[in-house]
Amino acid sequence: MATRPALPATVPALEAEIAARRERLGHTIDELAHRVSPKTILHRRTEAAKARFADVATTPEGDLRVERLAAVVAVVAVVGGLALYRRLHRR
Known part of the structure; x- marks a missing residue:
């Protein structure tokens, strides 16, 4: 059981503590x-x-992981191309 520290006995000491x-x-x-x-x-x-x-795009030595970056660029290009295709052929 933890013991409480003793409170200051005087009014100025109490005021200082507060x-x-x-x-x-x-x-x-x-x-x-x-x-x-x-x-x-x-x-x-x-x-x-x-x-x-940085963890995904570089090796522990600090070199770029070109294959991962290329995969991300390819996915963005495909999704962007599909969105553009749908937009153009809606009209």
Whole structure:
């Protein structure tokens, strides 16, 4: 069972303890507000996407994985071509 720290006995000591706790709480709230701000979330997501892309597109030595990039380009070209074909032949 954890023991509680002894509370300061004097009024000025209690006031100082309350002020210190209020300061720590203010810093905690500021940190939480920063973590959940849309700008911070977007930055974290962008960095994670860049890291995933780097993992997929490069070898551990840092060389490009040309075969993977070529496959992605081919898929994009086929999907784009199909979309263009459907759009042109609807009319």
